[in-house]
Amino acid sequence: MTSIRFVPVSVLFAMLFPFTAPVNAAADSVQRPENNFAVTATYEEWDLPGDERMGMAGLGVSHYFTDNFSMGVGSWMAVRGERGGFITLGVDGRLRYPLSENLGVESGVFVGAGGGRGGYNLSGGGLMLRTHAALTYEMGRWGRLGAGVSYVDFPNSGSISSIQPFISLSLPFYYAVESGWDNTSAGSVTGREPSRQHSLSVIGRNLQVLSSAHTDSGSDQDDLTLLGIEWRTYFDDNWYAKLETEGAASGNSTGYMQILTGAGFRLPVTDRLYACADVAIGGGGGGGVDTGSGLMFDAAAGLQLFMTDNLFAELSGGYLSSATGSFDAGSIALKLGYEVGGGHEKQSHGVSEQGVSDDYMRFRIVNQTYFKADERWRSHHNDEDVENLGVQVDYFLDRNWYLTGQGLAAYDGGAGAYMTGLIGTGFRKQLVGGLYLNAEVLAGAAGGGGLAMGSGLVWQGNAGLGYDLGSSVSALVTAGRMEAFDGDFKANVLGLSLAYHVMSSM
Secondary structure, eight states: OOOOOHHHHHHHHHHHGGGHHHHHHHHHOTTSOOOOEEEEEEEEEEEETTTEEEEEEEEEEEEESSSSEEEEEEEEEEEESSOTTOEEEEEEEEEEEESSSSEEEEEEEEEEEEEOSSHHHHHTTOEEEEEEEEEEEEOGGGOEEEEEEEEEEOTTTOOOEEEEEEEEEEEEEOOOEEESOOGGGTTOOTTOOOOOOEEEEEEEEEEEEOTTOBBTTSSBOOOEEEEEEEEEEESSSSEEEEEEEEEEEESSOTTOEEEEEEEEEEEESSSSEEEEEEEEEEEEEBTTBOOTTOEEEEEEEEEEEESSSSEEEEEEEEEEEESSSSOEEEEEEEEEEEEESHHIIIIISOOOOOOOOEEEEEEEEEEEEEEEOSTTSBSSSTTSOEEEEEEEEEEESSSSEEEEEEEEEEEESSOTTOEEEEEEEEEEEEEETTEEEEEEEEEEEEEOTTBOOTTSEEEEEEEEEEEESSSSEEEEEEEEEEEESSSSOEEEEEEEEEEEEEEEEO
8 A cells, every 4th residue: 555645735725724713713613503514525546456546535425323333325436546536426424433532432333336437347237345543633723634544345346446545624614504494493483593694506607618628538639528516605795605516418528527625715806796715626528528636726717797686697717637637628607596694695695684494405315226227228248137226305485395406326227337416496385294296397417327318418307205204214115217418328217316404593
């Protein structure tokens, strides 16, 4: 095993830099409850066949159910080596045991799916398992530093099986949520602190590549269009952190995906018009795009116009660059978003202060099975169903209608490296007792794994029945259909979800 190198470790800290503000704010406020979430960045290097090594950066968000037990979602992205675009998504659980006031030991398990830049040979069906053990050190307002050993395996016919050292940094933050959708507590805000304002946007981004950019095979790189989502959390009236994920939806780079995290600044121009700028770092690749190691940098500036107190449109221009590949592009992005929280609505748009209200959210661990509905739906393993694992987040506009976003990756069926990210709207209606009806329509980008997605633009519709196992947890079964807009992919979809319900204070 080789030592962890300085440059990728500096990337690890850069990925967490946007989130340092809420940690410092928490330390300065004695009124704030104990932090109940953490964002964690990790770096390690995996051994690949042929004496190759691949540097991987992990980024995840976890919720602490007790002082020492947390669960959450995360992603691993290639940022060093020659496998840009190798990305996985999954769920993570951690258990920590304190040894002293500052020292502790931690163990954890990550179950995910994905692949890329090596396809079936590296990731097999796509299932990823990672376990780790670490020694941790509490650094107060600067978070928790960890160092240890991890084991990574792609057991479903993959060729990756690696033991390596890693380093991690976790930054705690407070986000005002309560588990469950208890009608009796709705609107009750006693003793609760409102969360910061935040927004969710749909992104359409056109990339005009530089003439020097070429594909993995050496041919000229065509322009491409990305579709995705962006989440922002505001620390004050101006500064914000952001997380965005996008995939190719047109062009000849089906399967390209990127995940970026960064920080930005917003200034008012008029009552409803803002100027904003941000920078971001992350991982990206796939679809034949030459991103080298996968490490990506992005910078943009633009104008944000609020059409209502919550709904906004944003137009920005920027530059996207790979650290070691030939891919560099100018960027024009159009965003349509929805912002909630105290600062913008109450201060900028004249909404009267009425205290803290409750918003409802649902986090789902999702398994979706694709069943062949067209003989040309994939280029290999044609008769095998495709199993996908991922997460879905639903933000409820009221007690029935919600906005939704999902990210899934294949873990079985010979479709390693397939990933999809979709956004849409849904409807949830309580029927009788704990039984409810659920329906949703989504669209977005998908590609990889030999599935015939055309340009990458797809749609999906689901309908099903769910049952509330309690105020905090429900199970959901859905049946649906997914098709590519201009490809041969057509599949019937069976979905199984386990959902966790929370109320957030605004």
